[in-house]
Amino acid sequence: KWIKHPDVELDHEVADFYIEFMVWVRTRRASRKLSHYSEVPEPLSWPNLPSHVQYHGDNVGSRRREGRPYLEWRRPASSQVDRSQRLLATGRYADEEEADQEAAREALGCYNTEVRSWEAKRKQGAGKAAANSQAKRRSSRRPRPAALPAKE
Incomplete structure (x- = not known):
């Protein structure tokens, strides 16, 4: 039941x-009992397949020629990226971006010494935080066996 x-x-x-x-x-x-699909008395009734849709893509070249907006991929190829620096979504490295922002502020005359000292302290604090996290990672690693030379 x-x-x-x-x-x-x-x-x-x-x-x-x-x-x-x-x-x-x-x-x-x-x-x-059926052993092969061809033995069925009537086939399954499947819905009809959708008709083919003709698609005419709009490539970037025609959009650029006509002056219409398009997506421009600015990030360089991964083989050309310097892995020691942070790459932004704009395709520029973070230090280049900061240098341009600083130059723009100075050109506008709104970049005073207080802001400079605050940014210097912020960068110095970020450097200390990075050094502390590296020290923590090093101390949490298991010691290497005596037979293997330590990597630096």
């Missing part, structure tokens, strides 16, 4: 579903 789960909402009684299922099982058992 089937028992309905309390969270399930049915449009008929559980007994009706059980009867339908048993009719299906008896029909399946009474039918001839």
Whole structure:
């Protein structure tokens, strides 16, 4: 006997579903066993495949010629990236970006000594934080066996 789960909402009684299922099982058992798909009396009715959609892409070259906006990928190839520096999404290195921002501030005349000293302290603090994290990583490593030379 089937028992309905309390969270399930049915449009008929559980007994009706059980009867339908048993009719299906008896029909399946009474039918001839098939060993190959070509033995079926009638094929499955699949929905028709969608018609082919002709797509005419709009490449960057035509957009550039017409003066329309397009996505310009500025990041250099990974083989050309200097892995010792942080590369920004603009395709420029972080230190280049900071130098340009500083030059722009000086050109506008809004770059005073207080801002410079604050940025110097911030950079110095970032350097100390990086050194501390490297020291923590070094101290948490397991010691190397005596037979292997230590890498530097």
